[in-house]
Amino acid sequence: MAHEEDDGPTEGGVTRRRPLREWHVEETVEAAVPVRTAYNQWTQFKTFPRFSAVVHDVEQVRPTVTAWTIGYGPLRHRFCVEIVEQDPDAYLAWRGLEQNPTHEGEVEFRPTGSGGTAITVRMLLRPHGAAQVLARSPAVTGLAARLVRAELVHFQHFIEGLGQEGGAWRGTIRNGRVQHDTPEPPRSRVAQWPVG
């Protein structure tokens, strides 16, 4: 478990991240693609089943909410995740919406000297009841770390293999809300008249 005291990098004074102050898992991989490419592909959550060994389905409920179905063998578990902060080409933080158990996580994208991208994932597990003891067990956190690392490596190979992203969401999210920089972003263009 580690701690981080600073508030992370800022961009022109507008970035307002809330990095995790403690975590159970921290893993980093370096992908040989530019930051923009890696970040853009990461925002395409519905494609995660294409490279992941455990993610079977992702529904994008709206920009800030996704529903994930993960599993191994015949086992399946569905849970919803809220993206609470998101800065293009830099950072994304999320938290599980389930109350028992739940988790928080963040992913950072940093350019490397060689033109690639260092991708770091940190996760804090928040189990309830007896599972809290398990979460403190090095065996459990070690297993979680290995799982996250394996998934990160899968993503690295996926985006390196593709060479370019298959889509992008370039919006910003603050405190769980989409921030828009145009008066009427495309997704807001729906019927406006009152519904009785």
Add this chain to the structure above:
Amino acid sequence: MQNPPGDEPETALSVTPPKKWAAGVPAVVHALEYSLEQTSPRKTGVDLLTMNQVGGIDCPGCAWADPAPGRRHRNEYCENGAKHINDEATTRRITAGFFREHSVSDLAARSDKWLNQQGRLTEPMIKRPGSDHYEPIGWNDALGVLAQELTALDSPDEAVFYTSGRASNEAAFVFQLFARALGTNNLPDCSNMCHESSGFALNETLGVGKGTVSLDDLHHADLIFLVGQNPGSNHPRQLSALEEAKRNGGRIVAVNPLPEAGLRRFKNPQKPRGVVGRGTQIADRFLHIKPGGDLALFQALNRLLLEAEDARPGTVLDHDFIDAHTSGFEDFARHARTVDWDDVHAATGLTRQEIEKVRDEVLGSERVVVCWAMGITQHKHGVPTIREIVNFLMLRGNLGRAGTGVCPVRGHSNVQGDRTMGIWEQMPDSFLDGLRKEFGFDPPRPHGLDSVNSIKAMLEGRVKVFLALAGNFVRAAPDSDVTEKAMRSCRLTAHISTKLNRSHTVCGDTALILPTLGRTERDVQADGEQFVTVENSMSEVHTSQGRLEPASRMLLSEVAILCRLARLTVDGVGDIPWAKFEGDYGTIRDSISRIVPGFHDFNARVARPGGFQLPNPVNEGVFRTETGKARFTCNEPVVPRAPQGHLLLQTLRSHDQWNTVPYTDNDRYRGIHGSRQVVLVNPADLSELGLAQGDRVDLVSVWQDGTERRAENFRVVSYPAAKGSAAAYYPETNVLVPLDSVADMSNQPTSKGIVVRLEPVGDRVRDVRTAGAGRPR
């Protein structure tokens, strides 16, 4: 299947204690009992197993959202939905012989229940001027009569086109297009009578007239308010969502004048704990509020939140949200601090301590959703109440985030979609410009008539033709005697219907019954089998496709009827491909995709399993209001009062009822059996009024026009209604709702908060069997 019942006089009223839980095994038994009375086991099976499934029938019973594909139960319906769908799939048929046997006068004397029970309409019928009988007529002649009347009008504004929420997106789009091609915006709809106040308030404050939440938001809310709604009877599938919210640790505050069973406990018949266990407690806190006290409640809560912020600055309000995304906060805050606790108590009947406990629930919750229904919208101050709910949510940033938002719970399955498709008398120029560009004609620009104003125009002779796309306008509308007089004053009334109802019997000089396919039935047109689309309460647009053979070979679909009528009436207007529309509904959707924002690639996207969800601008951080931000509002406090010896009446549905159609005379959740002619009154009020359970009374409403409106011969039932209030069934008591009694701004009839007195009648023979009535069990 049994033969339709005769119109028996009501059986003896018996009253048992109200239930403390909803659904469970009895719901399954009642649903199957009614379904098998109506139709065969095979049809019941086909209907129920395809209902609310991907590629199946969208239940017409309510507009509640379906779980995502892959997460739906094999049996994804509720008791009322099952009854409703098989009520439509009934094997009973109404033929020409039926109308020879029963005159219009005879039918007009029958009950709503009896009319519905006669079965499906099978061929077009006409009542000619001076005749008291409907007689068969061919489709061409029937539509010809209607077209001739419409084209002979001095002005297109002498016609009114009413839409019920059962109509599909495709039928609704064609209907409004036809009306506008004819030259009028007279497009009243059932929305005018159910959630018009929601649309006005949300549009004004948030910039969009729809709810902002999805099922996932409800599942993950920390705190859910259920205000002025009865999910157990009117939206039973909402109980599953509430159950999941509770399993996730969420809490629920219910606010209602009646302690409804579905607000207390839910026994999910698809889960062991719902079959053999105690089920799930729904409301953690129940506020037994007076009718119309909700505005005062939320004003009091808002004052308490502001005071909590004063005590612990920076810890209660979401200043980031308020500063960046809202306008009007300072004025609102000043106004909110003036809320008077005596007024709050007088309006709500609640103590300050009760409200402070709710404040504590709010302070302990990061994510809050407020759901409401007609217990809010049908009050005179429905719009201010919803605006105050929006104020309440905005104070702590409970908008636009996961697990937060506004949730107006709608009744008719496509009531939201019909409005999206342009069924509104005040459509904006952007939409009308779209019609002009797509179809090459100039739609009329002056606003048309809503439901209340249509009735007034009929009474004054300004409207001569009334055409209804589904529904039962006469019974759904307020001031029944006045509405009936209005309908009878028309030159022609026509109804596109699946089943017989009172609107066919209270008719103009000429009357037409245009029988149509139901949701359960296959719809085969020139280009093959068709499906239609609907939009649910959570803005999800998806398909609906029936599997049963039509009730009669003579039935036309709603789209076909309207396109054929249009070709006879407005064929030369613009370049509208009516024949193509009839043959292939995909071409209608193509036009919709070019006109209605958010429907791009309509055909492709709706073909995906589960369809697609229309984004809500609020969830995209966009507030398309006058200020460009979400708007705090200042709402004047209202203390609903009834004079001495009077009560505030709310009309409501029984559990065994779908909109204007009662299936039986029972309301088992409330413990009422054998009669709908009852008025539920608090025991203390009964005592003060000198009445007792079983007394026969007339309900007489008090209104400023001095007209006496009377609902006769009701029996009093002692019931735990909020002190000072009474409740009686809709549509029987619509007669008490004055046409001019409407909600401010939305012009929605006020079916709640009607001032009534109870006048004892006849001998006080208390012929009612009771079993501990008035005491919840």
